[in-house]
Amino acid sequence: MIDTDPAVLVLEDGSRFTGRAYGARGRTLGEAVFATGMTGYQETLTDPSYAGQIVVMTAPHIGNTGVNDEDPESRRIWVSGYVVRDPSRVVSNFRADGSLDEDLTRNGVVGISGVDTRAITRRLRDVGSMRAGIFSGDDAALIADEQVRIVKSGARMAGLNLSAEVSVASATVTPARGERLGALAVLDLGVKQATIENLADRGFEVHVLPQDVTLDELLAIQPVAVFYSNGPGDPAASGDHVALLRGVLDQRLPFFGICFGNQLLGRALGLDTYKLPYGHRGINQPVLDKATGRVEITAHNHGFAVDAPLEGIIESPNGYGRLEVSHVGLNDNVVEGLRALDIPAFSVQYHPEAAAGPHDANYLFDRFAELVRTHSARTPEEAE
Missing domain, CATH: 3.50.30.20 (Carbamoyl-phosphate synthase small subunit, N-terminal domain)
Structure with missing residues (x-):
C-alpha cells in the first residue's frame, strides 16, 4: 500500500x-x-x-x-x-x-x-x-x-571523520578457506561483508580491527599483509589512519586498499585528496586498467578522490619510492587506482567485491593474494 x-x-x-x-x-x-x-x-x-x-x-x-x-x-x-x-x-x-x-x-x-x-x-x-x-x-x-x-545547521561532509561511527568496537576473526596464507589485518573503516568473504576465500585469516587500533596492536597478530577498507568521511580528516598506514608501509608489509583505503594510501604516499562535485555512486562506472588496456565496469561509492598525474611515474613525496596511477575513471578522468613500484602496495578507488554489481574487478583479490605469496617467498637479502 x-x-x-x-x-x-x-x-x-x-x-x-x-x-x-x-x-x-x-x-x-x-x-x-x-x-x-x-x-x-x-x-x-x-x-x-x-x-x-x-x-x-x-x-x-x-x-x-x-x-x-x-x-x-x-x-x-x-x-x-x-x-x-x-x-x-x-x-x-x-x-x-x-x-x-x-x-x-x-x-x-x-x-x-x-x-x-x-x-x-x-x-x-x-x-x-x-x-x-x-x-x-x-x-x-x-x-x-x-x-x-x-x-x-547540518554538518558538511568535507572535514568530517565518520570512521568511529561505522567501525567495529573489538576485533573479529573470519577463518581462512582453502590454502591458508596467514593472518590479514583489515582496518575497519566501514568494511562490507562481501569483502571479508572474498579475502577469506583467498586463504586469508581475516582479522577485522577497530579503526583506532595502534600499530603495535596490529603487528601483534603477526599479519602477512594489511588491508584498508571502504568507508565514509573526508580522508583529510583521518590523520591517525594515515599515520598508521605509514607505519605499515615502513614495515614493508604488503598493502591493499579499496575506496577510502585508496585515498588514505594516496595521503600516506604524500599526495593530496579533494572533494568531487557530486561523486561516483553506483554499479556501472567504467574504469580503465592502464596496465592491460582493459575497461572494467565497476561498483563505486566515493565523494573524494586522490590528486595525482594520470600519466607517468612520480616519486612519493613521503619517501616511498616510485608510484603511478594504475586505473582511471573514463567518465571524468578521476584517479581510480594507485600502484607503488618500490614497496608492495596498491589500491583502487572502487569496490572489487561488487555487492551488488558487476564482477569485472574481482581479480584484484587474486592479485593481492599473489602479491602476498611473492613477498613471503623473498629471501632476507631480497627484502632489503
Missing part, C-alpha cells in the same frame, strides 16, 4: 521536492547524493560508506524484491535518508523476508517517495552534492524557511 502522508526533501539551496512519507516519520539530515545502480538497493542501504548521506536512487522503481537476511553488507542500515520515485506496491521474490518500507521503518530511516528523482539528480549534478533534509510527520508542516535553516 502506498502511503499518503506528506513529506518534503529540502536542499540547502532552497530547492524543495514534495512527495509522500516512506519508511520512518520525522526529520533527517545529511549530504544528498545520487546512486545510479539499477539493482542492489539492500546492499546500498547497508554499505557503511553511505553513513551521513541521504541517498537518491536514480532507478525509478525500488523495492520489488523486498529485503532478506542474506544480502545485507553490514550489521545495519547506514544511510541517513532514502529518496525513491516509485516504491513497489508488492514484494515479489522467493528470497524476500519482508518489504523495504517495513525495513526502513524498523531501522528508523526517514525516507520520501513520489518525487521526481531525475530532477533531483540533475540539480545535484549542476550544483554539486549539498546538505539536505527530509521532513515528514509533524516536521512536514514546518514553514519552508525553518526547514532550510535546519538543513543549513
Whole structure:
C-alpha cells in the first residue's frame, strides 16, 4: 500500500521536492547524493560508506524484491535518508523476508517517495552534492524557511571523520578457506561483508580491527599483509589512519586498499585528496586498467578522490619510492587506482567485491593474494 502522508526533501539551496512519507516519520539530515545502480538497493542501504548521506536512487522503481537476511553488507542500515520515485506496491521474490518500507521503518530511516528523482539528480549534478533534509510527520508542516535553516545547521561532509561511527568496537576473526596464507589485518573503516568473504576465500585469516587500533596492536597478530577498507568521511580528516598506514608501509608489509583505503594510501604516499562535485555512486562506472588496456565496469561509492598525474611515474613525496596511477575513471578522468613500484602496495578507488554489481574487478583479490605469496617467498637479502 502506498502511503499518503506528506513529506518534503529540502536542499540547502532552497530547492524543495514534495512527495509522500516512506519508511520512518520525522526529520533527517545529511549530504544528498545520487546512486545510479539499477539493482542492489539492500546492499546500498547497508554499505557503511553511505553513513551521513541521504541517498537518491536514480532507478525509478525500488523495492520489488523486498529485503532478506542474506544480502545485507553490514550489521545495519547506514544511510541517513532514502529518496525513491516509485516504491513497489508488492514484494515479489522467493528470497524476500519482508518489504523495504517495513525495513526502513524498523531501522528508523526517514525516507520520501513520489518525487521526481531525475530532477533531483540533475540539480545535484549542476550544483554539486549539498546538505539536505527530509521532513515528514509533524516536521512536514514546518514553514519552508525553518526547514532550510535546519538543513543549513547540518554538518558538511568535507572535514568530517565518520570512521568511529561505522567501525567495529573489538576485533573479529573470519577463518581462512582453502590454502591458508596467514593472518590479514583489515582496518575497519566501514568494511562490507562481501569483502571479508572474498579475502577469506583467498586463504586469508581475516582479522577485522577497530579503526583506532595502534600499530603495535596490529603487528601483534603477526599479519602477512594489511588491508584498508571502504568507508565514509573526508580522508583529510583521518590523520591517525594515515599515520598508521605509514607505519605499515615502513614495515614493508604488503598493502591493499579499496575506496577510502585508496585515498588514505594516496595521503600516506604524500599526495593530496579533494572533494568531487557530486561523486561516483553506483554499479556501472567504467574504469580503465592502464596496465592491460582493459575497461572494467565497476561498483563505486566515493565523494573524494586522490590528486595525482594520470600519466607517468612520480616519486612519493613521503619517501616511498616510485608510484603511478594504475586505473582511471573514463567518465571524468578521476584517479581510480594507485600502484607503488618500490614497496608492495596498491589500491583502487572502487569496490572489487561488487555487492551488488558487476564482477569485472574481482581479480584484484587474486592479485593481492599473489602479491602476498611473492613477498613471503623473498629471501632476507631480497627484502632489503
